[in-house]
Amino acid sequence: MSKVRVRFAPSPTGPLHIGGVRTALFNYLFAKQQGGDMILRIEDTDQQRFVPGAEQYIIDSLTWAGIKFDEGTHVGGPCAPYRQSERKEMYRQYADQLLASGYAYYAFDTAEELDAMRDKLKAGGMAPQYDAVSRMSMKNSLTLSEDDVKARLDAGEPYVIRIKLPRKEEVRFHDLIRGWVVVQTAAMDDKVLFKSDGMPTYHLANVVDDYNMKITHVIRGEEWLPSAPLHVMLYRYLGWEEVMPKFAHLPLILKPDGNGKLSKRDGDRLGFPVFPLEWKDPATGEISSGYREKGYEPEAVINMLALLGWHTSDNRELFSMDELIQLFTIEKISKNGAKFDPEKAKWFNHQHLMLKDNKGLAEDIMPQVKSLGFDTDIDYLTKIVALVKEKVTFKSEIPERCSYFFKAPDKYDEQVVAKKWNAQVAGFIRGFAEKIVAMKETSATDMEAFFKSEAQANGINPGSLMQPLRICLSGEAGGPPLFDLLVLIGVEESAKRMHHAVNSIAVSA
Numbered sequence: 001m002s003k004v005r006v007r008f009a010p011s012p013t014g015p016l017h018i019g020g021v022r023t024a025l026f027n028y029l030f031a032k033q034q035g036g037d038m039i040l041r042i043e044d045t046d047q048q049r050f051v052p053g054a055e056q057y058i059i060d061s062l063t064w065a066g067i068k069f070d071e072g073t074h075v076g077g078p079c080a081p082y083r084q085s086e087r088k089e090m091y092r093q094y095a096d097q098l099l100a101s102g103y104a105y106y107a108f109d110t111a112e113e114l115d116a117m118r119d120k121l122k123a124g125g126m127a128p129q130y131d132a133v134s135r136m137s138m139k140n141s142l143t144l145s146e147d148d149v150k151a152r153l154d155a156g157e158p159y160v161i162r163i164k165l166p167r168k169e170e171v172r173f174h175d176l177i178r179g180w181v182v183v184q185t186a187a188m189d190d191k192v193l194f195k196s197d198g199m200p201t202y203h204l205a206n207v208v209d210d211y212n213m214k215i216t217h218v219i220r221g222e223e224w225l226p227s228a229p230l231h232v233m234l235y236r237y238l239g240w241e242e243v244m245p246k247f248a249h250l251p252l253i254l255k256p257d258g259n260g261k262l263s264k265r266d267g268d269r270l271g272f273p274v275f276p277l278e279w280k281d282p283a284t285g286e287i288s289s290g291y292r293e294k295g296y297e298p299e300a301v302i303n304m305l306a307l308l309g310w311h312t313s314d315n316r317e318l319f320s321m322d323e324l325i326q327l328f329t330i331e332k333i334s335k336n337g338a339k340f341d342p343e344k345a346k347w348f349n350h351q352h353l354m355l356k357d358n359k360g361l362a363e364d365i366m367p368q369v370k371s372l373g374f375d376t377d378i379d380y381l382t383k384i385v386a387l388v389k390e391k392v393t394f395k396s397e398i399p400e401r402c403s404y405f406f407k408a409p410d411k412y413d414e415q416v417v418a419k420k421w422n423a424q425v426a427g428f429i430r431g432f433a434e435k436i437v438a439m440k441e442t443s444a445t446d447m448e449a450f451f452k453s454e455a456q457a458n459g460i461n462p463g464s465l466m467q468p469l470r471i472c473l474s475g476e477a478g479g480p481p482l483f484d485l486l487v488l489i490g491v492e493e494s495a496k497r498m499h500h501a502v503n504s505i506a507v508s509a
Helices: 018-033 054-065 084-100 111-123 146-154 202-212 222-237 264-270 298-306 321-327 342-355 358-371 378-391 397-401 414-420 423-436 444-457 463-474 482-489 491-508
Strands: 005-008 037-040 104-107 160-163 170-175 179-184 192-194 217-221 246-250
Touching (some): 084 104, 084 160, 192 202, 202 222, 298 321, 378 397, 378 482, 414 463, 423 463, 444 482, 463 491
Antiparallel strands (some): 104 160
């Protein structure tokens, strides 16, 4: 059995959609699970739609996501070059081979003549396609004399090369996700294989490159499923059917309501990214948000994308990349589209944040902490992270929501003050503050036990004192474990904050 080789072959026509990242991910998981190779090929045959910066954006996005390539434009390899525009001279020989074998023909039709043909077919209730029937009324090497064709070519008249499909033939191929696919050539048209600008179309270049790069499996989005029968015919006509790759067409990622393919407009409308990284359109200057800039962890995005259309037998949800590689099988990919859930994406990010090393997170957010004017060290910040990360969705929220670890609060939760603050509470907190100063070395567990014993000694339910004590320390009604907070900021600082709260709130109590 030949070594598994897959490719991700995007076009540099704009930012990479998360659907494209998922396609790259499924290729990567399959290749690595099979001990195979992953190739990045840039399909830039459509020069009119080329967008500057798009290729580098694709590479940066996949690198951020943790998808690594064995070969490609940015890493080289034995099949270089991996950019189709740099392979331009190679494709012509295959177009000539198809011409010589009678499987392709020259077509000299103008845009106006093509429009007229399509309008005529539409008016007659027929499919407006250039096929085995309509081609016989057009200007091509099947209807013109050999001398006329030669004269036009010698004169440099613009032409394209089209595949010559049979009028009535069944095209069958097996899709690893969808099973057998059967299409009649009567429903297909004679697609252009080679353009007048000397560049191959996607169809010819794609098949030629997959053959020359020894691609064994083509895993791509279902939008390419209609092209697959044509590609099967090209493999057959070029004599490569025996080594044709296996196909797997992935289901769509759907809008959150399930009605249609997820688009950038959906993200704009509902407030979530549809691109992995922020993208600035070089033509308009418009900026589209990215998962990285929104604070998502790449591991969370990968986990979320893997479960859009794929699942394990036990319906487990949390995976590392290594675990996905170990468990991934094409057989577990669904035929049906997968609804994108922006809230679920946040849930994945929270879960992966919980799995991260506290010191690593502290190092990540240290620049943000410094920018807010808080002077701290990595050990203290690591302890803060350990206490609060379970309360946040994004690591960027930690510095913004936890200022009370660095400075005393200047206001107190009004609802807690209104409901739970009174003279008895204020008196207890003043006395508690005076006593804890002597407890230089203590744990959160010991501090909590002391607090409860003091409350009971004063005839007060400890539960009624918890929120008043919390607002003294943080100003907020909720937050990390209360006594962990007290011990971390220190008994002296805590006592100082308690006294200040008693003095500040007493006037309105």
